[in-house]
Amino acid sequence: EPEVTQTPSHQVTQMGQEVILRCVPISNHLYFYWYRQILGQKVEFLVSFYNNEISEKSEIFDDQFSVERPDGSNFTLKIRSTKLEDSAMYFCASSSEQYFGPGTRLTVT
């Protein structure tokens, strides 16, 4: 069964550093999403992406965040200058049925 993959599984970074989280969605899916889950809290929508552009973004997705589909298979989330409060699990999802990847745990120190 096809699945969404994410790398790395765990990323530790210092405050102010840039991070790039990577996702490989299920091939032939057209819609892609990023969500995050701060420890002990709800899963929150960040951004949706369709036809090589952002279709919707939440209030959380400010100018520090960007998404890209650089090569037709990878889907990346970049955080330009990480803050302590960016520490969370970041999930990529694919398609309207929302198949989720295993997540990347981001720890900002």
Added chain:
Amino acid sequence: GEDVEQSLFLSVREGDSSVINCTYTDSSSTYLYWYKQEPGAGLQLLTYIFSNMDMKQDQRLTVLLNKKDKHLSLRIADTQTGDSAIYFCAARGAGKLIFGQGTTLQVKP
């Protein structure tokens, strides 16, 4: 705004049925989902139901939807210790998912 609410904790004995409840506010939600999250793991899509259905059964899982009351439930028959996890309800309107806070299911042997 849109919201999804779930009870936080449910404890059952192995072999019993578990019923996890969820309410949502957005009456335009088209699909409703149940996900399972085991410790340290990602979100596993268990099942989903389209808003024009009342019930969906998939092996040990039964989803009931009361659209009038905006109430969704997940019944797990013959609950096993391997079913111990956090179960998330999510509602989809125009693309993104709105998640509940998750119900921790504890299965006692």
